[in-house]
Amino acid sequence: MRLSSSTSSVPPEPPVEAPPTRPSHLRQANARGLLRLLREHSPCSKADLVRLSGLSAPTVSSAVAYLESLNLIEKLGEGESSGGRPPEMLRFNAGHGYVAGVDIGGTRLRMVLADLNGRIMTQWATQFTDRQRTPKAVCTLMRDGLRKMCQDVSTSTKKVLHITVGAPGVTNVDSGIVLSAPNLRDWNSVPLRAMVEQEIGLAAIIENDTNLAAVGEHWRGSAAGAKDFIFIALGTGVGAGIFLRGQLHHGANWSAGEIGYTAISGRSRQALSFSSTGQLEQSIGGLGIEGEWQKLLSRERRSSSGGLARLRATEIFDLAVDGDRLAAQVVEYAAQILAGCIVEMSLTLDPEVIILGGGVGSHPELCRITEKLLVRNEFAKPQVRASSLGTQAQLNGAISLSLAATEARLLT
Amino acid sequence: MRLSSSTSSVPPEPPVEAPPTRPSHLRQANARGLLRLLREHSPCSKADLVRLSGLSAPTVSSAVAYLESLNLIEKLGEGESSGGRPPEMLRFNAGHGYVAGVDIGGTRLRMVLADLNGRIMTQWATQFTDRQRTPKAVCTLMRDGLRKMCQDVSTSTKKVLHITVGAPGVTNVDSGIVLSAPNLRDWNSVPLRAMVEQEIGLAAIIENDTNLAAVGEHWRGSAAGAKDFIFIALGTGVGAGIFLRGQLHHGANWSAGEIGYTAISGRSRQALSFSSTGQLEQSIGGLGIEGEWQKLLSRERRSSSGGLARLRATEIFDLAVDGDRLAAQVVEYAAQILAGCIVEMSLTLDPEVIILGGGVGSHPELCRITEKLLVRNEFAKPQVRASSLGTQAQLNGAISLSLAATEARLLT
DNA sequence: CTAAATTTGTTAATAACCTTTACAAAGTAA
């Protein structure tokens, strides 16, 4: 008997559900709450937990005993006395299990293993050979990588509780299916979660890699503390991770943030099609920026001058920092377009912060000029910050999601 | 001792909070849950509630007695027997209290009163005289209107539990301050909630009127059942209500959805300033559309033809439906710009539905042509629907928010 | 150096809540 939401005359329900509530749920809820407090207040005593939770001392005692029996809490021995009996310090047992994060890139596979505090214990990476890019082969590589990493920290693979995989394409997180990944040949409607769960035997989350980077920056990067922000990844491709009200926003077809096709101020747009490249991506994707550089060079007839003709976007930006006039024009060009895009999104979403990431986007000079352009506006000018995690953002985001998923299941 | 969210090494917390959980909370939670079930399953018996909730019969009995003592439940007498003792039917007592909704327009004040089922009992409206547009005067009008409506349904004003006020401007919902309302003279940083709560003595929510319309359409309009959608209000002004994951999205500065300043494909933009009108609003606001009509007319030298020169936007659209070629061009013009705006927002947010509302926007012809333009795209083509509540959307949204706020406080 | 005060933590008694079991009430079906 499902609750009908659309026909009901009752207003939109708040996020709180009301499940059948029995006394035993109390115990679980309290244990969960105490565990969370313990994780947030590193080493602390039962007395601290009593103060933090507002629960009575006997309740805390009994819950701690329960958590200890589950091996989720460690005793650290006596702490400093503050004028009385010294407290027995407790700590969340971060080694109770581990979680893994994976980034499937266009050319390589990267993995990390972290403990339940999110501390990254070890990493592993490998370049793809051509035939290793099939979904099946990637799963096998993941299994091998996981084994290696477990050996590194001398733990059993059985202690790994969850894995989050970032894929470079539109991803249905609910079903765990990668709907399309243009950079990977033949990755259409790949049921990656089912494959991972079968091959590796782990609960898995499949996410878009840019979304993972956004989560990473929110967890321990430039976006820490922001409730609403947009992560813009500028590299070969252009995409965004939309983070609202403390969570990723995916949209109705899992394609929120696919801003590569965004129109550019001053140009008209055509119909959108999968086969074409988007205007924004053409303009300020890595290739677009390098193209602009070459255009300006040839216009100035400097194409003869040394090996400057074929520079990567970041190298051009570096030149601009060194004072090269032409390179500065390229930065201005990119920043202008980027700022236009940011304004449009800000008018709609009014985010607190914009994080620029990706190989091209995280360059501080681009960030500086973009922000300078935005301050001319009287509104729709969010803070602009460069990614602080760089290429590690995705992997950190993967760990963050795995931790959240694990946390919910540590106490059934 | 506040929990620090940014320095913590724990992943972003799920929306579930873990408050100190005492046994008495169980009772409250169960009562709340049962009341919700009762509201969703209109008249039903205790036995039905037992089945729906999964709780035991004595618990349901006791909770029902409790709710009845609070006058939140009505007994309807015996129902149909299904082969045994006939059940005693129960119903949520929608007359236990009332909630009010207000729409502050540019020229008039409208109010509605609804019972706790959201059934609208009566309405009231008044045109502003010039001096009645001050915040203080509006509050007085609201008090008078509320009294009138209470008399209409012969109830005491004391039974009104909550009021939600829609203002035509940027609104800080947390503090209840109207930050700016261009259509109302001298409405800058008006602490409207404090004023309402003092003048009328009711808990109040202050919201942007377009946001309220979005909530209304979600509650009992074209957007019913949609998790993510955008309500676009096209009238004299142009604005949007952003509705994501079942809730309004406000943004960091309460200005999410201020899309009037959005750039238009093919034109370049200048710096944004409060004093100027936005490109989008200039183009497809009511005045923009009427201007386009006149432009085309004069170009065709038909300006002499009757009184056609000065038509309202909706009248032009009506002409297009009747087959007028020039009017059809105006519709095409507006739809083209609107579709461009929708595409941009869809690339970012991927909403399920776009609702077109407001005096100009809800015209079915505009809706039809806009949708036609969108289907040329291979993606970023949400469903486009006309508002089904029309001018009543805001007021319905106000009632919806008041109900939600009340529901949370019916059981302390 | 001893006693009081303080802080930490446990044990025992009490109250609140939900559930199972038993049973009463009021109908339908044979």
Add this chain to the structure above:
DNA sequence: TTACTTTGTAAAGGTTATTAACAAATTTAG
């Protein structure tokens, strides 16, 4: 009229959390 079904209440029992009392271990005061 009897058996069966459904609805609803009452009593007993089991968890859970709280308060109160107390034990343990240390600092502070005299």
